[in-house]
Amino acid sequence: MPERFSLQSVRLSLLAIVLAAGTIAGCTESYDGGAACPSLCPVRQTAFRDTIIEAVTLDTAVAGFPTLGLSSTLLLANRPDTVVTRGVLRYDVLPTAFRPNNGADTLSITVIDSVYLRLALDSTGRRGTTPVTIQVYDVDTTANDSVTSVVRSLFRADRLLGSLTFTPSSTRDSLRVPLSRTLVAAKVRSKSRLRLGLALTNGSGQLRLRAFELGSGAPRVTFDPSNDTTYTPVNISTATTISGVTDDAALAYQAYTIIERGSDVPASNTLVVGGMPAYRTYLRFVVPASVSDSGTIVRAELLLTQRPSAFGNSADSVSIVPLIPTSSDAVTDVRRILDLAAEGAFASLDTTRLVPRDSGQRVVNVLNLVRSWRALASNVPRALAFRISGEGAQPAELRFFSSEAAVASLRPRLRITYLPRVEGALP
Amino acid sequence: MSMRQTTPAHRTGVRVPALAYALAAIAMSAVAPVDGAAQGTISGLGFGYPVGGVSTRAAGTAGSFGEFDAVSPRNPASIGGLGRTLIAAQTEPEFRTLRFGAVKERTTAQRVPLLMVAFPARHGIGVALSAATFLDRSYTTVTKGAVTIGGTTLITDDRSDVRGSIADLRGAVGWRVNPRLSVGVAGHLFTGDNVVAISRTFPDTTAFGSVLDSSRVTYFGNGVSVGGELLLVKGLSASASYRAGGGIESRVRDSVRSRADVPNRLGASLRYDGLPGSIFAVGIERQDWTSMQGLGSSLVQAHDVMNWHAGAEVGGPRLLGSSLQLRVGYANNTLPFGLNAQTVRESRITTGFGVPLARDLVSLDFSLQRANRTLGGGGAKESAWLVGLGVQIRPGGP
Numbered sequence: 001m002p003e004r005f006s007l008q009s010v011r012l013s014l015l016a017i018v019l020a021a022g023t024i025a026g027c028t029e030s031y032d033g034g035a036a037c038p039s040l041c042p043v044r045q046t047a048f049r050d051t052i053i054e055a056v057t058l059d060t061a062v063a064g065f066p067t068l069g070l071s072s073t074l075l076l077a078n079r080p081d082t083v084v085t086r087g088v089l090r091y092d093v094l095p096t097a098f099r100p101n102n103g104a105d106t107l108s109i110t111v112i113d114s115v116y117l118r119l120a121l122d123s124t125g126r127r128g129t130t131p132v133t134i135q136v137y138d139v140d141t142t143a144n145d146s147v148t149s150v151v152r153s154l155f156r157a158d159r160l161l162g163s164l165t166f167t168p169s170s171t172r173d174s175l176r177v178p179l180s181r182t183l184v185a186a187k188v189r190s191k192s193r194l195r196l197g198l199a200l201t202n203g204s205g206q207l208r209l210r211a212f213e214l215g216s217g218a219p220r221v222t223f224d225p226s227n228d229t230t231y232t233p234v235n236i237s238t239a240t241t242i243s244g245v246t247d248d249a250a251l252a253y254q255a256y257t258i259i260e261r262g263s264d265v266p267a268s269n270t271l272v273v274g275g276m277p278a279y280r281t282y283l284r285f286v287v288p289a290s291v292s293d294s295g296t297i298v299r300a301e302l303l304l305t306q307r308p309s310a311f312g313n314s315a316d317s318v319s320i321v322p323l324i325p326t327s328s329d330a331v332t333d334v335r336r337i338l339d340l341a342a343e344g345a346f347a348s349l350d351t352t353r354l355v356p357r358d359s360g361q362r363v364v365n366v367l368n369l370v371r372s373w374r375a376l377a378s379n380v381p382r383a384l385a386f387r388i389s390g391e392g393a394q395p396a397e398l399r400f401f402s403s404e405a406a407v408a409s410l411r412p413r414l415r416i417t418y419l420p421r422v423e424g425a426l427p
Numbered sequence: 428m429s430m431r432q433t434t435p436a437h438r439t440g441v442r443v444p445a446l447a448y449a450l451a452a453i454a455m456s457a458v459a460p461v462d463g464a465a466q467g468t469i470s471g472l473g474f475g476y477p478v479g480g481v482s483t484r485a486a487g488t489a490g491s492f493g494e495f496d497a498v499s500p501r502n503p504a505s506i507g508g509l510g511r512t513l514i515a516a517q518t519e520p521e522f523r524t525l526r527f528g529a530v531k532e533r534t535t536a537q538r539v540p541l542l543m544v545a546f547p548a549r550h551g552i553g554v555a556l557s558a559a560t561f562l563d564r565s566y567t568t569v570t571k572g573a574v575t576i577g578g579t580t581l582i583t584d585d586r587s588d589v590r591g592s593i594a595d596l597r598g599a600v601g602w603r604v605n606p607r608l609s610v611g612v613a614g615h616l617f618t619g620d621n622v623v624a625i626s627r628t629f630p631d632t633t634a635f636g637s638v639l640d641s642s643r644v645t646y647f648g649n650g651v652s653v654g655g656e657l658l659l660v661k662g663l664s665a666s667a668s669y670r671a672g673g674g675i676e677s678r679v680r681d682s683v684r685s686r687a688d689v690p691n692r693l694g695a696s697l698r699y700d701g702l703p704g705s706i707f708a709v710g711i712e713r714q715d716w717t718s719m720q721g722l723g724s725s726l727v728q729a730h731d732v733m734n735w736h737a738g739a740e741v742g743g744p745r746l747l748g749s750s751l752q753l754r755v756g757y758a759n760n761t762l763p764f765g766l767n768a769q770t771v772r773e774s775r776i777t778t779g780f781g782v783p784l785a786r787d788l789v790s791l792d793f794s795l796q797r798a799n800r801t802l803g804g805g806g807a808k809e810s811a812w813l814v815g816l817g818v819q820i821r822p823g824g825p
Contacts, residue, residue, distance in 0.1 A: 030535040034568030036527040425644035
């Protein structure tokens with residue numbers, strides 16, 4: 001190494017560089033100030049802008065929710081003044097043999113005893129302080145029983161399998177309805193199917209039944225497969241065997257509801273959320289670019305004008321649950337759009353509790369949704385939908401004026417507060 | 428002792444090492460706007476604080492050596508007769524305290540105000556590329572605000588983060604015509620940006636979303652400077668330089684928002700090194716900052732300023748086999764941007780030292796400056812410590 005680049009020289013040079021670098025890196029910036037503002041902070045004030053816009057370009061209510069068989073609960077109601085429903089449970093696969101006490105042996109079922117229909121209850125849905133009777137009918141038929149009128153005709157006295165009188169308010173987590181041992185045994189022996197129709201009679205009241213638990217049907221038929229009472233009872237879950245249909249369709253008909261009296265069909269100037277059959281409401285918006293693209297939205301509220309509803313539990317508050325339609329404009333069928341919609345919780349949209357019989361302007365916070373629209377692809381409609389909590393087993397509905405309301409102030413609108421974009425970089 | 432302390436071993440015809448080019452490129456990119464003074468202070472109003480762009484050595488003399496110092500990109504004549512390739516970098520953090528009524532607020536700014544590479548060519552010609560912080564605008568304000576929405580007044584937590592600066596990228600050529608006279612010319616590009624991030628948070632975050640907004644403005648301008656240095660009599664030299672500011676424009680997303688001119692600058696100094704081991708200098712400068720007025724909004728209040736400075740460097744004790752150079756200085760400045768028609772005055776008392784290391788392969792310079800700033804009309808005062816550390820590397824040593 002030449003003399004001028006001696007080891008000592010290089011070491012000292014490195015030391016100097018390290019020292020300099022250490023000084024640079026060691027000094028931490030701390031700019032936080034502002035205590036002397038506004039005296040020393042000349043700024044251009046920009047005011048928030050508050051605007052209410054009729055941004056709805058499409059709104060509609062679609063009935064038939066949830067999809068048949070996808071409700072985890074069923075409403076069994078006999079409230080003749082407002083809502084009456086019946087239930088259908090299918091046990092298309094009946095056992096013909098059993099293993100005594102789960103042992104190794106398998107024995108044919110020749111006699112049965114102690115036949116019950118065990119109904120798991122959602123205690124939050126019971127209603128009624130006077131006795132009512134639940135009646136269980138044999139609704140099996142060779143006719144096309146996917147037709148409601150066919151099934152409805154089978155709720156008659158000669159098909160009665162069992163009944164139980166009880167007071168809804170006194171029920172606990174389940175109800176055991178005794179069934180005719182003779183008739184059920186005949187079904188087992190003949191390897192036929194058991195299809196049960198449920199109806200409440202002789203009084204006003206309602207029950208909310210659990211339709212599915214842990215992936216299988218919750219209403220169960222139980223019986224002793226022998227006269228030997230020491231044997232473990234047989235439990236049968238709902239199941240259906242419809243040839244030529246998809247699993248979803250088969251699932252749909254395991255346990256479902258027939259509505260005898262339900263919600264009134266809404267007029268075109270009305271949006272409905274909930275009811276029997278349950279409706280969902282879909283709203284599509286167009287927000288002016290001057291609002292959505294040129295500023296920061298700090299508040300966004302959907303203003304809905306509620307109309308009073310007398311249906312069902314009209315005095316009890318219920319929640320409307322926001323849904324976020326996520327499909328592109330390639331999907332035009334609103335029903336399909338709603339089926340594909342995501343839960344509003346994914347966009348931090350909260351539920352809103354309302355009382356069905358009330359009326360007046362209602363405010364739904366849609367801030368996070370509206371703020372997210374800027375990031376959406378242009379072919380994804382900016383939309384929002386609502387369903388009711390406990391959909392399909394909730395005897396309540398909320399009604400709102402639609403965009404076809406005669407008075408403009410009654411129509412759905414967006415109230416948006418935003419701060420216009422500030423080019424504050426130039427002093 | 429010569430003012431060209433950076434080139435004690437005078438050599439000519441040395442080719443520029445490739446490393447120097449690489450370092451220069453890195454330096455140019457590294458000095459992009461990253462730091463600055465704070466608004467909510469009185470030094471960072473308008474387009475920011477004029478950092479000065481002098482070397483740590485010149486900073487130790489309150490800038491009075493700026494016209495003569497080859498590492499200070501002011502007078503291009505100062506690089507005439509450069510003897511060795513030179514790579515210089517420095518850091519200069521600033522620790523500020525603002526006093527305004529009952530308010531006492533401390534902030535810290537980190538700066539890399541100057542990077543330079545210079546190399547000698549033939550016949551007494553020196554070439555230099557440098558990047559210096561021209562104006563430094565970085566601050567954060569954290570305040571409480573109030574807005575009325577729907578008839579309700581809401582208190583908000585507001586925060587503004589402003590970062591950025593304008594850099595002076597200079598390419599200069601200096602020529603030592605003869606032992607008594609040097610001249611030089613330089614071209615300047617003024618470029619940089621300011622990025623502003625504004626946040627406003629409401630107490631009820633479920634009903635009101637936070638405001639997060641950002642914007643960026645970029646600057647691009649130019650200028651030309653000329654300078655000369657003349658030995659008047661033995662031991663006494665005079666130096667002067669003039670920068671003619673060209674146009675400068677601001678752009679937001681490729682759209683020109685405003686146009687103005689880079690301020691003209693005239694500087695002049697006298698140096699006396701007739702006493703062995705000592706250098707004394709005094710100088711003045713004038714900058715026409717009002718030419719930038721149109722670049723910003725009506726909130727910017729620019730002023731033309733006249734600054735003066737004086738300083739000295741004397742030989743001190745030996746350290747690591749080399750003699751320390753001790754420095755002191757004093758400057759009286761007016762800052763370019765004021766408030767409410769008032770100007771900000773600044774006085775600086777400075778000191779520092781320099782020490783050559785590794786047989787003059789490297790030298791270290793240290794400066795300590797105490798700045799006191801006052802906003803006209805009373806009320807706001809600001810004091811600051813500026814700590815400078817500069818490193819010069821001179822490959823191809825003696």
